[in-house]
Amino acid sequence: MKKALIALAVLGLTGGAAVAQSSVTLFGVLDADMKYVKTGDLKLKKLDSAGLNTSRIGVRGTEDLGGGLKAGFWLESQVDTDTGVAGGGSAFWGRRATVSLSGDFGEVRLGRNKTASRLHLEDFDPTAFTGLGSVSVLYSNLGSGNSTSFGRADNLASYSLPTNLGGFYGGVDVSAGEGTSTNKGQSVRLGYKAGPLHVSGAYASTSNAADNSKFKLASAGAAYDFGVVRPSLSYTQTKYLGREQKIWTASVTAPLGQGQLWGAYTNAAANGAAETAVAGYTPIGDAKLFAAGYIYNLSKRTALYTTVSQVKNSGAAKFIVSGAPAATAGGQKSSGFDVGIRHSF
Numbered sequence: 564m565k566k567a568l569i570a571l572a573v574l575g576l577t578g579g580a581a582v583a584q585s586s587v588t589l590f591g592v593l594d595a596d597m598k599y600v601k602t603g604d605l606k607l608k609k610l611d612s613a614g615l616n617t618s619r620i621g622v623r624g625t626e627d628l629g630g631g632l633k634a635g636f637w638l639e640s641q642v643d644t645d646t647g648v649a650g651g652g653s654a655f656w657g658r659r660a661t662v663s664l665s666g667d668f669g670e671v672r673l674g675r676n677k678t679a680s681r682l683h684l685e686d687f688d689p690t691a692f693t694g695l696g697s698v699s700v701l702y703s704n705l706g707s708g709n710s711t712s713f714g715r716a717d718n719l720a721s722y723s724l725p726t727n728l729g730g731f732y733g734g735v736d737v738s739a740g741e742g743t744s745t746n747k748g749q750s751v752r753l754g755y756k757a758g759p760l761h762v763s764g765a766y767a768s769t770s771n772a773a774d775n776s777k778f779k780l781a782s783a784g785a786a787y788d789f790g791v792v793r794p795s796l797s798y799t800q801t802k803y804l805g806r807e808q809k810i811w812t813a814s815v816t817a818p819l820g821q822g823q824l825w826g827a828y829t830n831a832a833a834n835g836a837a838e839t840a841v842a843g844y845t846p847i848g849d850a851k852l853f854a855a856g857y858i859y860n861l862s863k864r865t866a867l868y869t870t871v872s873q874v875k876n877s878g879a880a881k882f883i884v885s886g887a888p889a890a891t892a893g894g895q896k897s898s899g900f901d902v903g904i905r906h907s908f
Contacts, residue, residue, distance in 0.1 A: 660676075683754070750766065
């Protein structure tokens with residue numbers, strides 16, 4: 564009798580819905596590193612955030628609607644560990660703000676999120692586009708103003724294939740410009756991941772109403788896990804007007820003790836048009852990125868890490884490693900070293 568009364572009371576508080584049908588989770592990552600970076604003759608020592616993973620706090624949840632259908636939401640905000648600034652100094656929920664519906668058909672998401680092309684690029688960079696060794700520092704929008712092809716997009720509608728396709732997966736998304744021409748775009752991704760093999764390809768384009776041209780990105784990547792070592796290779800080509808950039812990344816990760824050792828080499832090459840200055844466009848040149856690091860897991864939630872990286876610029880190139888002083892001239896080297904701690908919850 565007492566159990567029945569308790570059950571009725573709980574049902575009353577939840578509006579009659581079964582408690583097990585819904586879940587809400589608070590989660591986050593706090594990451595801080597001590598960093599020494601240098602560009603040319605400019606040197607900087609700093610305590611920084613996001614040396615390994617971007618510090619963040621978020622809340623996500625799902626509701627079981629029955630028949631395999633689920634509703635979900637996800638809100639995620641960047642937190643700069645060194646200063647306490649929320650939202651990374653921009654939109655508070657700028658990392659992700661989505662509502663979704665999923666089932667046997669796959670998943671539909673609406674809201675700000677990473678594009679399909681960005682997710683592809685992350686999978687074949689051992690740093691997942693974050694931290695001192697991130698290959699993202701070499702990617703140029705070629706003067707288009709585009710950021711969605713290798714970033715996040717506002718006003719995004721995305722669809723992902725169901726997860727029961729024998730290793731095959733994919734997704735497509737479209738972002739509405741809503742008056743901002745460089746946010747209007749689309750991207751698609753298709754891949755296969757089963758056992759030790761992972762291959763993926765992606766294509767994206769973003770409109771620029773100012774000159775009726777499109778920024779285009781095409782990329783392919785492959786990785787194979789041999790157990791003792793996991794090599795990975797990716798190739799990306801971007802185009803805008805007559806400008807072009809080609810980026811190759813070769814990387815390797817290997818378990819070592821209670822952690823993981825990794826290294827990566829990236830070569831970014833620009834064509835003649837991309838190296839030529841015109842009104843409103845700052846030219847780029849060629850660059851090479853060398854990066855390596857070690858992650859030592861103290862537990863499933865806490866890790867210590869260290870990273871070393873260097874960008875070698877040539878021509879007009881002014882690329883810098885994450886957090887380094889801006890280059891004052893083309894062709895300068897940029898390098899850095901850090902040690903840090905990451906804790907997730």
